[in-house]
Amino acid sequence: MASTNQSPAYQKAQGKFLLALTDKDRIEPLEEMIKECPKHKSSENMLANLKTRYKKLKERIEKSKKSGKSTKIGIKKEAMQAAFIGFTNTGKSSLLKLLTNANPIVSERTLSTTTPLIGMMNYSDTSIQLIEVPTIDSQYYDKGIVNTADTILILVTKLEQINKIREKLTKTNAKRLIIFNKIDLLTENEKRKLTATLRSKKHNFVLISTKTKEGIDELKNKIFKSFDKIRVYTKEPGKEKSKRPIILEPNSTIKEVAEKILKGFSSKVKETKIWGPSSKFSGQKVGLNHKLKDMDVVEFKTK
Ligand SMILES: Nc1nc2c(ncn2[C@@H]2O[C@H](COP(=O)(O)OP(=O)(O)OP(=O)(O)O)[C@@H](O)[C@H]2O)c(=O)[nH]1
Ligand SMILES: [Mg+2]
Incomplete structure (x- = not known):
């Protein structure tokens, strides 16, 4: 989550998580995110989501270790x-x-x-x-x-x-x-x-x-x-855009970007601004259904 009210340690771990290319590399930052997630009532849901993710991630890694089903050497398929x-x-x-x-x-x-x-x-x-x-x-x-x-x-x-x-x-x-x-x-x-x-x-x-x-x-x-994919960068208010873009299908919506970052995240978005080919002007405010183009930058402000 790109939530602004998270600690810097959480945000740093989240950054690593989003940039990780393999499930194995996602484990450590996710553990850190769980550790750094506030433990009070209002973040109960978020913590539960993170823990579910963690469980699924572990299961996936175990499964791919065991089966190696799709290919003889168990190659984990990347987005492209x-x-x-x-x-x-x-x-x-x-x-x-x-x-x-x-x-x-x-x-x-x-x-x-x-x-x-x-x-x-x-x-x-x-x-x-x-x-x-x-x-x-x-x-x-x-x-x-x-x-x-x-x-x-x-x-x-x-x-x-x-x-x-x-x-x-x-x-x-x-x-x-x-x-x-x-x-x-x-x-x-x-x-x-x-x-x-x-x-x-x-x-x-x-x-x-x-x-x-x-x-x-x-x-x-x-x-x-x-691959016929588009690259969409994300950013937090007042910060630089992400180093690596999120890879999406053409015409994906803001909602799909948010959900790709974290399941359930789109419901926490208060305001979205965009820069780039799909915007009428820099920093245009758009809704969750706005369709994105290759090389857009999306800024999320959370509730
Ligand atoms: N002149 C020339 N030779 C090349 C070029 N690319 C590769 N070679 C040569 O072609 C030979 C085979 O190259 P590899 O890359 O091993 O070919 P491969 O398709 O992986 O072959 P296998 O794995 O053995 O089936 C080597 O001697 C390379 O140096 C090229 O662009 N020009
Ligand atoms: Mg060869």
């Missing part, structure tokens, strides 16, 4: 997740290494990657989870991940690989982006022809080289766009 697939040696590990904090083995040998690998890519204050799926024509390929990913990044180095891969993608409606890698090995003329062919087939595509980094900025942008 994309999976690289493709044939061996097309440069999946090279790209994961270039875009994220992961440090996979890159090798001219085939079949270097035999388990799914995860990395987090920072993109304008947000984190996008990227997964390298072991090569599609091997026993190590993991359909589970591909079927749940929000976006599938099809990495190829030859045109004929595209159709072979598409044949295998039967159980997913996820967005697709074709990434044509190793274009440093092509002449300008070959690149022009390639672009024309991909365009004529109406593919969503980008040409890149992990070696020269050509096309990498465009790629990052296209990956983010593929």
Whole structure:
């Protein structure tokens, strides 16, 4: 809760809680919030809410430890997740290494990657989870991940690989982006022809080289766009906006932002002001049903 009548220690813990990327990282700040939450009558509800959250969080962590159901390695799915697939040696590990904090083995040998690998890519204050799926024509390929990913990044180095891969993608409606890698090995003329062919087939595509980094900025942008999400920053009166935005569906309302911060929070909101693309002017007062746009800033004043 962004309540102003909470202690600085509570607010600090809350800040950490909201910025945490995994359930595991949410435990400690939540414990701190429970400790710092006032114990008098008027905050009874709030304390109860925090305790319920804590219980659920613990349960979720236990469950994911036990099951690892959705994928062979129990990957916890983040708000924006994309999976690289493709044939061996097309440069999946090279790209994961270039875009994220992961440090996979890159090798001219085939079949270097035999388990799914995860990395987090920072993109304008947000984190996008990227997964390298072991090569599609091997026993190590993991359909589970591909079927749940929000976006599938099809990495190829030859045109004929595209159709072979598409044949295998039967159980997913996820967005697709074709990434044509190793274009440093092509002449300008070959690149022009390639672009024309991909365009004529109406593919969503980008040409890149992990070696020269050509096309990498465009790629990052296209990956983010593929999720079709908006970024909304929150702030408390008199303070700077949050470092990281909340990730929401397009046209989400103020109410949805408040509920995403904490369940039940929207009923405690007294006044909301907004800045950014959805506002008529800076600091416009809006109601709970106001629809937000990418890069808006929302300020909550609580009762
Ligand atoms: N010329 C060139 N070589 C590249 C490029 N990207 C990757 N490579 C090389 O391609 C080879 C395979 O790269 P990896 O990243 O290991 O490929 P992978 O798809 O992860 O392969 P597996 O995990 O073994 O299936 C390595 O020798 C890389 O150095 C590129 O943009 N240009
Ligand atoms: Mg690899």
